[in-house]
Amino acid sequence: MKEKGTVRIAVFVSGGGTNLQALIDAERAGIITHGKISLVVSNNPNAYALTRAENAGIDTVIIPGKELTQDAFETKLIETLEENKIDLIVLAGFMKILSHNFTRRYPERILNVHPSLIPSFCGKGFYGLKVHEEALRYGVKVTGATVHYVNEIPDGGEIILQKAVAIKKGETAESLQQRVMRQAEWIILPKAVELVSKKISTEGKEIGQ
Numbered sequence: 001m002k003e004k005g006t007v008r009i010a011v012f013v014s015g016g017g018t019n020l021q022a023l024i025d026a027e028r029a030g031i032i033t034h035g036k037i038s039l040v041v042s043n044n045p046n047a048y049a050l051t052r053a054e055n056a057g058i059d060t061v062i063i064p065g066k067e068l069t070q071d072a073f074e075t076k077l078i079e080t081l082e083e084n085k086i087d088l089i090v091l092a093g094f095m096k097i098l099s100h101n102f103t104r105r106y107p108e109r110i111l112n113v114h115p116s117l118i119p120s121f122c123g124k125g126f127y128g129l130k131v132h133e134e135a136l137r138y139g140v141k142v143t144g145a146t147v148h149y150v151n152e153i154p155d156g157g158e159i160i161l162q163k164a165v166a167i168k169k170g171e172t173a174e175s176l177q178q179r180v181m182r183q184a185e186w187i188i189l190p191k192a193v194e195l196v197s198k199k200i201s202t203e204g205k206e207i208g209q
């Protein structure tokens with residue numbers, strides 16, 4: 001049984017880490033009070049997100065995704081999570097799909113931020129800029145972001161929070177990506193992390209129970 005109190009959070013990243021930065025800033029601003037960002041894990045040794053973590057004094061671990069089989073990668077992930085007594089995993093721009101073998105160990109303990117209103121423009125192959133290119137190509141007038149629990153279906157777990165963003169005339173995929181981040185992702189991700197951390201700290205359950 002986990003003692004009631006602060007939930008230890010691991011943030012998984014692959015790139016620039018602006019969502020990680022939003023979480024770090026939210027913890028400093030007192031928006032996240034029930035959770036502590038305790039570890040940042042990257043599958044990409046060159047991710048700028050690692051520099052953001054180091055600047056904030058957060059421990060980092062690199063598990064190079066390209067050099068390992070999925071199984072070996074996930075075994076290392078699990079070891080790292082156990083060593084660091086992690087209660088909650090947040091995928092913040094993490095571009096590697098996790099297998100059912102991994103996700104089933106952590107029901108309602110993995111969150112993901114996705115840059116569209118799920119169930120539109122999501123699932124395998126929809127990540128990063130591609131999501132916004134597809135939204136513009138389809139011609140939707142409203143897009144946004146979603147934070148959801150992660151299960152075995154890519155972008156298929158229960159939705160926690162969503163926020164809509166109206167598409168402007170003459171928008172490019174790049175400008176839309178920036179606005180969706182600023183107006184939706186960086187707002188709902190910290191809120192969802194606080195909601196779930198509060199739930200976990202009240203339940204007082206160990207991860208995987």
Ligand code: GAR
Pocket residue numbers: 014015016017018019020049092093094095113114115126127128131181185
């Ligand atoms: C964000 O827009 C995030 O929603 C998206 O990648 C970007 C990462 O930016 N994630 C996905 O598309 C996952 N399917 P960041 O590294 O600056 O947070």
